[in-house]
Amino acid sequence: MPNAERHDPYAVLRLPEFRLFVSARFCITLAMQIQAVVVGWQIYDITKDPFSLGLIGLAEAIPSITVALYAGHVADIVPRKRIIITVLSVLLFCSLALLVYTMGVGEFLRTWGTVPIYGIIFLSGIARGFMGPAVFSFMPQLVKDKRLYANAITWSSTTWQAASVAGPAIGGLLYAFGGVTMAFSVDAALVLLSLLFYGFIAGRPLPESQGPKLNIKESLQTGLKFVFGNQIILSALALDMFAVLFGGAVILLPVFASDILQIGPQGLGALRSAPAIGSVGMALYLAYHPITKDAGKKMLWCVAGFGACIIGFGLSNLFWLSFFLLMMSGLLDSVSMIIRSTLIHTFTPEYMKGRVSSVNNIFVGSSNEIGSFESGLAAKLMGVVPSVVFGGTMTILIVSFTAWKADQLRKLSF
Structure with missing residues (x-):
């Protein structure tokens, strides 16, 4: 029987707890996408300054980077479900705080301006810094069979991208027709639903560690040495980091929607959804046709x-x-993301996945927020359009450099 016929694209979805996992991930991603659209439009509507949009990314990146390595250490010594439940509780508080802020927004604006919004985003950045390593290392504990890792990553990515398609569109429509209070109400309800889904998943014991028990410093050093000693993982992380850092134009979409394309908040939601539409299409294709050769x-x-x-x-x-x-940018980015996640899961021992994931979050996850700041600053200094063109050009140059230097990545196959 040909290999293509033996491949079961739905294998991991037959696991009940994995279905709960992807449902929870769908809800929290949908909530965060709605929140991102509404906060971005709200702040730009108040300030009319693209640099203020970059500050949103900075407000989230600083705490996320600060706690990242420690969060990875925690994910390897504390049951991962316990971390996820705690983090989601904090994110629920942040969503409710944004909701309460909108109820007296006129009075707050006269006194504090946008400062409370940035403060809430800062707190959510801390929470999301702990969320990444915990979720990353919890997922393979639900799957167990390493042969299903690529299938699990593909469906997890598809779920994330599907929520990323719906989230911005829903956020734009809620803001346009229901107002900011309605939008943040839906945001909070979705975070609560994610919390409930995770609650139905049984906790898992931590994987057994190899070697003697390490203190925090030794634990972090071990994770860093593993990443920096593996050319394939390091080059893949660096490639995605710089691509996202320079090529992330998403934070400037409110400017394009308002001033260049003149399509309003509804159009902004559509633009925010476009990359995820491409990503969902590619992820679904890869579920049936996984990448193995010349990855x-x-x-x-x-x-x-x-x-x-x-x-x-x-x-x-x-x-x-x-x-x-x-849409095409999302389609292409989906391939890179799935390959990167698959190789990290494949080459990283179970007991070290929290720490390696934290390094991944510093390289890639936080580069989204730092890239947002870079885009806002570049737009302030160079203009919106030149800054986006500059970012795309830098991405291509970085790919060329990586292809030249990282021979093991060029030869990678699964």
Whole structure:
């Protein structure tokens, strides 16, 4: 029987607790996407300054980076479900705080301006810094069979991207037709639902560690040495970090929607959804046709294509073309993300996945927020369109450098 016929694209979805896991991930991602759209539009509506949008990313990145390594250490010594439940409780508090803020927004604006919003985002950044390593290392404990890792990562990514499609569109529509209070109410309800889904998943004991018990410093050093001593993991993380750092134009979408394309909050939701639409399509395709041969080369080409799409988006003044280019950027980025996650899960021991994931979050996760700050600052100094074109160009140059230096990544196959 041909290998393609033996492959079961739904294998991991037959596990009840994995279905609860992806349902919880869908809800929290949907909530965070709605929140991102509403907060971005709200702050730009108040300030009319693209740099203020970059500060949103900075307010989340600083605490996330600060706690990242410690969060990875915690994920390897504390049951991961316990961490996830605690983090979701904090995120629920943040969503409720944003909701309460909108109820007296006129009075708050006269006194504090946007400072309370940035403060809440800062707190959520701390929580999400702990969330990443815990979720990353908890998922394989639900799957157990390493042969299903790629399938699990693909469906987890598909769920995340599907929520990323719906979230921005829903957020834009809620803001436009229901108001900011309605939008944040839905945001809080979805966080609560995610918390309930995780509550139905049984906790898992920590994987057995190898070697003597380490203190915090030794534990963190072990995780860092593992990543920096593995060229494939290090080059994949660095590639995605710099691509996201320079190629992330998402934070500037309120400017494009308001001033360049003039499509309002509804259009902003559509633009925010476009990359995820492409990602969902590609992730579904990869569920049936997983990448095994020449994975490294395909990753490099896809990141280069991502940079080219960002350049085209920056130069476009047509809504349909901008939407298409963002959709293509998401499609190409999905390949890179799935390959990177698969190789990290494949090459990392179970007892070390929290620490390795924390390094991954510093390289890739936080680069989203730092990239948002970089985009806002570059837009302030260079102008919106030149800053986006510059970012896409830098992404292509970084791919070229990585392809030259990282020979093991070029040769990677699963």
